[in-house]
Amino acid sequence: MLTVTNLTKRFGSKAAVDNANFDVNEPAMIGIIGRSGAGKSTMLRMMNRLADASEGSIVFEGEDITALKGAAKRAWQSRCAMIFQQFNLVPRMDVVSNVLHGTLNRRSTVATMFNLYPEDDIHKAIEILDRLGIADQAPKRAEALSGGQQQRVAIARAVMQDPQIILADEPIASLDPMNAQIVMEALRRIHEEDGRMVIANLHTLDTARRYCDRVIGMRDGRIVFDGTPDQLTTGAARDIYGAGDDFSEAATSTEIQALDRSAATAVNA
Known part of the structure; x- marks a missing residue:
């Protein structure tokens, strides 16, 4: 379905993404992990065409995404939600x-200006919110919701586009552990129930292992790991994060139980 070949993005003399290569043969939930500045966000931005590649290609179902311009590029961004x-x-x-903003690419300029939506689209938006457990929040202003609820609204908007791929750029980085789990479970359900490819940038090893079918590790712009969650050993994690023998997975954890254990260890010490 998706082939990334020699993908590179340079900012001046620095390569934010350096000669990245990977294939995805079927819809999967993929986690991209690595330290801040590893190139994860730049990778997703190139896939969604929010940024242009310096070299290489992204091919989806036989179409070179990196070559798209104008209307064809906008059509791709509708198929590839962010x-x-x-x-x-x-x-x-x-x-x-x-949530209905997910239909903007399909609507006329007049309808957009006057905020007019077909009744079927309104029902569909509420159904998606119901799937995510927040249909009761539909009439409220977005600013009145918690961070976790707002991220589920953002997921609902992405699903409203009816995309083939959903890209999530650090979707739980600003959330507490409980809301982080709710959001990741929502993304996993959308992948399983809808058969959509989901690619998420993540900071934490436990999240990648628990929710993803495949994990890609990036370090200094290069892919240094590509395998299953079971293959993501502590040794592999040290290589991805450039850490020494004192590396602790608990330091990257979003699991409530792991955080509790880490806190207890610190108190005992």
Whole structure:
């Protein structure tokens, strides 16, 4: 389905993504992990065409995505939805209208200007919110919701696009452990129930192991690991994060139990 070949993005003399190569043969949930600055976000931005590649190609179902321009590029961005760390909602707009923004690429300029939506689209938006457990929040302003609820609204907006791929750029980085688990479970359900490919940038090893079918590790712009969660050993994690023997997985954990154990260890010490 997806082939990334020699993908490179340079900013001046520095390569943020350096000669990345990987194939995805079927819809899967893939986690990309690594330290801040490893190139994870730049990789997703090139896949969504928010950034242009310096070299290489991204081919999806036989189409070279890196070569698209104008209307063809916008059509691709409709098929490849993006979820951001900071939600990117309209704070003073109600939740259901934020979700309906996922249809903007299919609507006329006049309908967009006057905020007019077909009744079927409104029902579909509420159904998606119900799947994510927040249908009761539909009439509220987005700014009135918690961070975890806002991220689920952002996921609902992405699903409203009816995309083939969902890209999530650090979707749980600003959330507490409980909401982080709720959001990751929502992404996993969308992958399993809808058969959509989901690619998420993650900081934490436990999250990647628990929710992803495949894990790609990046370090200094290069892919240094590509395997199953079971293959993501502590030794492999040290290589990805450039850490020494004192590396502790608990330091990257979002699991509540692991955080409790880490806190207890610190108190005992």
